[in-house]
Amino acid sequence: MGMFCYQCQEAAKGTACTIIGVCGKNQEVSNLQDLLIYQLKGISLISNRLREIGQTTKEADKFVVDGLFSTITNANFDNSYFLDKIKETLALRHELKSQLAKAGELVEKDLHDAVLWSPKNDQDILEKSLAVGVLSTKDEDIRSLRELIVYGLKGMAAYTKHAMVLGYTDDSIFAFIHKALAATLDDTLTVEDLTALTLETGKVGVTAMALLDKANTEAYGNPEISTVDIGVGNNPGILVSGHDLKDLEELLIQTEGTGVDVYTHSEMLPAHYYPRLKKYKHLKGNYGNAWWQQNIEFKSFNGPILMTTNCLTPPSNSYKDRLYTTSIVGFPGAKHIKNRKENGQKDFSEIIEHAKKCPPPTPIESGQIVGGFAHSTVLSLADKIIEAVKSGAIRKFVVMAGCDGRMKSREYYTEFAKALPDDCVILTAGCAKYRYNKLNLGDIGGIPRVLDAGQCNDSYSLAVIALKLKEALGLDDVNKLPIAFNIAWYEQKAVIVLLALLYLGFKNLHIGPTLPAFLSPNVAKVLIERFNLGTITTVDKDIENFVQIF
């Protein structure tokens, strides 16, 4: 059958996974994901037409956001989930076409195959899934730009979904997602057109991240400087991973007084920084490290694990029966917690009862880590920081936000953090922080040398900090700030963060440990020439490059 996926940093041999995903995704799931994306493009094409004549497309908006999110790396490994979703696209497409026909605007012969194609049975679906993947675009540069846009949209969809869960939406984001998805079906668009659309994706990415920032801070308060315990207590626990704060909040409410503690894992760590989440005494601490170590750490946790979003890795038998998924996450055989009904909560009773029967977690480390340096916190310290910059006590900020991953070459980030001169401060967000957030790198006049803003979406916070510092220091260009960017990427949320930073005018960004496999040589050249985008070399050379010279 074969597959072709190159959407993440761990694509096999740095080119593409063609036999099985390094992430564990099998051929059928990979191909069904391709077909789902193709179908979503069809839905977006009709949604665009409906929007042009002033009609709303609420159901399609939500469906497309969920669908994009479910195909992100390490989110859903369940072929039946994708088969069902593809069937749902057929029903939704039919409804949208009827809506268009009623308005007298349906011109069937103009419509694309993504709108017209119809399967008779599951076999037809599987066959079609082989024909609509990445390689169906023959021109290498057009393919590269189409995929770059789609991956950016996947990241944007993830952040949009988190905001939606908290009741925040912005119609301009839905409109753009439909427009951009449909544009990737349009064979008349040139490399220049698609390059412009890529930059526009970054612009709307900023809107999506700003919306999520507003949603998170209005729902849970501004993040505060917080100390998080990394040891364990004596009660049984539930470990919550992923990025969905609402799931965590509802679980905290439902576990209160039950004798079950709640621990965060990986990207859920920043939940401890929000006043309306940290007030729960049984939000005990953070267990473990970044996502890729879960195979070892979930075993010793002993209690149930709730995956609210990616990154999930295929579970081993030692904890598979304790794994719960929810929302767009899925794994064959794992128990799935259903979505909440309008104005209701998810029902976590099964997972709570399960936890009560489990022993407490086995300790794997002890101590504390500090975080909560989102834009509101850092800007409240602005005077102190500007003083430190002006006096030379702080020579440089190095943004080391992004993702962690399995590759041995990522040890570079630990070594880089250790080798940074004492007068440099690391600004971080995302699970990349686990490479250096337990190193005790000290502080500069009370300002910690690792400032953690939060999850990967909080990279937006780092951009806000940079833009405000530019103003405060009276600079006319953000690239004149004493800030270097050494960003680690893994999956598609990092793609939207990168496009957003480019849109905001940041140049000289270094991304690693490797450049994306989906950038064709020509597209990479454009990014390198236009934005000075670069990758990493050795720790010594990069310290010299990023820190010494400015």
Ligand code: FSO
């Ligand atoms: Fe990490 Fe995974 Fe947050 Fe990503 S847990 S790798 S960019 O999903 O989303 O930083």
Ligand code: SF4
């Ligand atoms: Fe390979 Fe990454 Fe695609 Fe998984 S998501 S199949 S690891 S490129």
